[in-house]
Amino acid sequence: MSEAVLYIVATPIGNLADMTPRAVEVLQSVSLIAAEDTRHSGRLMAHFNIKTPMISVHDHNERQRIERILQQLGLGESIALISDAGTPLISDPGFVLVRAVREAGFRVVPVPGCSALVAALSVAGLPSDRFVFEGFLAARAGARRQHLEALVAEPRTLVFYESPHRILASLEDMQACFGPERFVVVARELTKTFETVQGAPLGELLEWMHADSNQQKGEFVVLVQGAPAPDTDTLDPEALRVLDLLLEELPVKQAAALASKITGVKKNALYQAALDRRDA
Incomplete structure (x- = not known):
């Protein structure tokens, strides 16, 4: 019996040409694919003619799926974990499953590929030797402001994910906390048709975004220059x-x-x- 493995497989964040040959090979060869949303991932599987069975593993059922996945690994059947886009576990479910699989003695193997935060950091022109990934800010304004206030003096580049219906509110809260002169880069719809990367002091960036409603649509990575070291x-x-x-x-x-x-x-x-x- 071959050794069972849980593969953590990165998938494209927009452009399907970014799918790696190794990722396709792994997804075709495993016994089961654990997908965040099987309907969403079904389109990706169809594009690459991958017919491997899928089950859903998301925030609401991750702990319940662990037993089934461990059982299949115990039978020598390898499994792949994918998210809706990009690298699993980065602001996505999966760490509970990965820890359980490792603690059960099975191998967990990464199949690297796309990650929106790394793609954005590579084109932002901000210091990347040290950075902090903060994921999504809170939906409620009070909690969001509190989170940002705690980062006011952080000297490392800050990286956030944000959704279209909160991007303006989040940038306005950043301006209130960090000031209008703090330099920020917004990376929108990376690798997709309307990809935009725009950097400016927060005050100018907000004016630019308010002036063009199209720039408020899509998936966002927001990168904030770290605070200057006070003397x-x-x-x-x-x-x-x-x-x-x-x-x-x-x-x-x-x-x-x-x-x-x-x-x-x-x-x-x-x-x-x-x-x-x-x-x-």
Whole structure:
């Protein structure tokens, strides 16, 4: 009996020509394909004449599917996991299944290919040596603002996914939190007919998007330039004294925000100073 494997197979994010020969070969050879949406993936399978049976594995049934998948792997039958588009597990279900399969002693093998976040990062012209992938922001405005506020002083490039019905609200919240001068790149409909990659300071980018409703349609990757490192060595000594007093009683974020209100010093600089003091 051959060794059973769970393959994690990347599929195109738009252009079907991006499907790799290895991905087609694996999907044709396994006993079962676990797809996020079998109807959606059925069109891809038909295009490449892949007739392998499929079952659905998504957010609402992933844990229930684990037993069946482990049973088939136990019989020596290999399985492939795919998402609707791109690399599985990247803002998609699957990690619970992968962990269970690994813990059961079976091999999990990646079949690399498309990933929207990597494709966007490669063309954005933003620092890519260090970046943070934050996935989708919350649908509710309050939770979304809270998430963004926590990233105000993050020096690494920030990468988000966003949907068409929330793209404007998310960019407006980013402007409120990061300021209109923070440089942002919006990558829309990557590899598809109407692919657009546009970068500008947030204020200008929002004006451009408001002016053209077509730019509000499709699937988005939003990349935000990291915060510039504040020069904490030149902070006012009185501001640092106030910060130190507040840090004795409050968490870093609250202490920095309150110290900023008291002293008038920028919150980002005080937040970085507070982090430096905590780490020291």
